[in-house]
Amino acid sequence: MTNVEPMSGESSADSGIPELGGRTSARQAAARQGGRKGGRRWIRITAAALGLTLVAGCGAAYLYYQHLNGNIQSGSKNLSDAKGSKTAPNAAGQTPLNILLIGTDSRGSAANVALGGAADDAGRPGLADVQMLLHVSADRTNASMISIPRDTLVDIPTCHSEDGKTTYPATKHTMINEALPRGGPGCVLGTWVKLTGLDIDHYMMVDFAGVVSMADAVGGVPVCVNMNLYDRYQPGVGGTDLKLPKGTSYIKGEQALQWLRMRDAWGDDIGRTKAQHLYLSAMIRQLKKNGSLSDPGRLMSLAEAATKSLTVDKPIADIKKLYDLGSDLRSVPTERTTSLTVPVDTAPSDPDRLVLHKQDTDQIWKMLLADTPIDGKSLKGGDGASGGASAGPSPSGTTAAAPAREINKGSVAVTVQNASGATARATEIKDALIEAGFGKATAIGGGGSEESTVLTYGSGQSAQAQAIATALDLPADALKESGSSRTLSLVIGSDWTSGTSYPASGGASGSAKPAPNKLPKSVESTTADDDKSCMTVNPQGHIYTY
Incomplete structure (x- = not known):
């Protein structure tokens, strides 16, 4: 029989190898018993360390969760006396989602003052310069983003402040962006309820700083112009100072804010809403393309950026609820996410203001209430979002x-x-x-x-x-x-x-x-998968090409 040498520096007893003849010495047995006890001790220590690590990790995750929740501001959903109609559930018991998206020019923080460029306005309430209704179908197969230009004159219902101590009487023929100072986003939502007759489930409002930080978090958003553009700022005239070359540019930071606020480059407020739709559609494509929604690092950056500048209604003022809501939105294909601006006419009382084209906008609200797809793709024989309402007989x-x-x-x-x-x-x-x-x-x-x-x-x-x-x-x-x-x-x-x-x-x-099963003929719409859209520059006033 061949002798087995112990490893260097180790006796045969310490090595755990039996002595020749198959007998185990008392010293070996004691050593092996001690080894078992030592092994169990290290298992306990390792388990305890792992447990502490998990607890610490869970604690850190919980603290971060609470941190994000603490970033979010919230308020009452509807601060007006307007009430809307709900869409009946479909066969599967699902109902559509109506979410009002609001962009405010508030200068309520140092960051917003710096970006807004008007420190003397720091104390005034913000205006809701961007307003669009996001409608997500009950079956989550299609969605639409519908904008009303900020210069549109509407009737604002009676609203009250968040604390209920101040009442703002109803007004007629008021710019829609002035609803925000009359109680907050809950009054903006109430104004949309009054206009559309729809029950609106939630609102989400973001400020200047939020737009900038979210654009940075996704690594930039691609936008396109059909010629070189310089929207040079001039005191008393306007301008954003945004400068872009012809073609596609990836914008982030302050450039993103300039793009969303720019008006003169497009000629009017309707052009601005189209530019906003192009930006949001491009951001949706970027989020899906670069994996931001599945990459933990990017997701954390997005979460920080979004929550620091986000105000929502109280029922969704929680990260988990917002994440669940986002899961619903992510399931909608980009080719079935439609953007449009409601039909408007020049206001008879003021050539610089707009009024809703009532007959056509009412047709859109009816489609949303009935959860009829705006793009018409799920309708038999539908030819997309073009053409007027069917003139067929009613039952x-x-x-x-x-x-x-x-x-x-x-x-x-x-x-x-x-x-x-x-x-x-x-x-x-x-x-x-x-x-x-x-x-x-x-x-x-x-x-x-x-x-x-x-x-x-x-x-x-x-x-x-x-x-x-x-x-x-x-x-x-x-x-x-x-x-x-x-x-x-x-x-x-x-x-x-x-x-x-x-x-x-x-x-x-x-x-x-x-x-109705089709959009009015007066409506132009685009879908979020359209990566060929390019804004047409209107080289008038203080818009310069180079």
């Missing part, structure tokens, strides 16, 4: 028929009463009727409380009633013939608490008016 008995003959709208006397529970509804609908040509419409008190909206008309007034129903999109079952009064009576019920067009999901007996 019998569900909507008011068009008047059989022309009538003189100005001679139709109609009273409007509010029984909805919402404030100022009679006046709002009366104003809408007058705008539609019914000059004898009047708002009267009373009305009490009613569940259903009803238009009552007398014998021989069917054509007049149908004309009013067409103007307000009332369903046929909201019309009721009664008596011989020569004045029609419209009572607004709790089924219609906002907006000046009757909501598509309602109906006095549960019937629903079919929603």
Whole structure:
């Protein structure tokens, strides 16, 4: 038998190798027993160390989680008296998401003052210069980003401050960006509820510094201009000082903010919203392309950048809830994320201001309420987001028929009463009727409380009633013939608490008016997968090419 030598510096007993003859000495046995005890001791020490490491790691993760949560500012979702309609769940029990995205020019911090370039404005409340509604379909297969230009004149509802101590009365024909100082983002959301008739689930607001830091966190965002551009700043005139060469440039930091704020380079505020859509679409592509959402380092940078400048409504003021919300948004393909600006006209009262093209914007709101895809791709025979609404017949008995003959709208006397529970509804609908040509419409008190909206008309007034129903999109079952009064009576019920067009999901007996299945012809839209879009520079005023 060959002897086995112990390793250098080690006796046979210490090596754990039995002595020749197969017998184990007492010294060996003791050593082996001690080895087992020592092994168990090191296992315990290692386990304890690992446990401490895990606990420390969990503690650090928890502290970082709390740190991010502490960055987020939050407020009440809706600080107005406006109420919107919810979309009914689909067959799988899912409902759409409506999220209002707000960009503010607040100079409330040193960083924002430096970026805003107006230290004397540091104390004033910010204005909501960027506003767009993000609608995500119930099945999360498509989404749309819909902007209203900041110069658009709208009616802002009654709002109150976050602490409830200050009430801001309703205003008419006010620039939409002025809703923010009237209570905060909860009043901006309430203004959109009033305009659209939709229930809006959440809001997210970001300031100057947030735009800059998020652009840095994703490594820059590609944008394109069709010629060399220098938006030179001139005191008393404007300009952002952004300078870009013709073609595609990756912008980040202050350049990103300049791009989003720039107006004169495009000629008007509508051009600015298009540039904002191009930027956001490019950012979505960048996030998916460079793996920012799956790379821990980039994700932490994004989380820091976003939370430090983010204000949201209280129900989602938590990192986990925001992450879950982001997971919903990430599932939407870029080719089915559509951006558009609502149709607007020049305001009759001011050539520098805009007003909504009511008929076409109402068509968009109805599509959102019905969760009809804006791009039309999931509709059989759909040809995308072009063309007007279908002129096909409505189901019998569900909507008011068009008047059989022309009538003189100005001679139709109609009273409007509010029984909805919402404030100022009679006046709002009366104003809408007058705008539609019914000059004898009047708002009267009373009305009490009613569940259903009803238009009552007398014998021989069917054509007049149908004309009013067409103007307000009332369903046929909201019309009721009664008596011989020569004045029609419209009572607004709790089924219609906002907006000046009757909501598509309602109906006095549960019937629903079919929603349009295409965007109006006046709308131009793009999708987030379009990486060939290039902004057309308007070389006027203080815009210089080089």
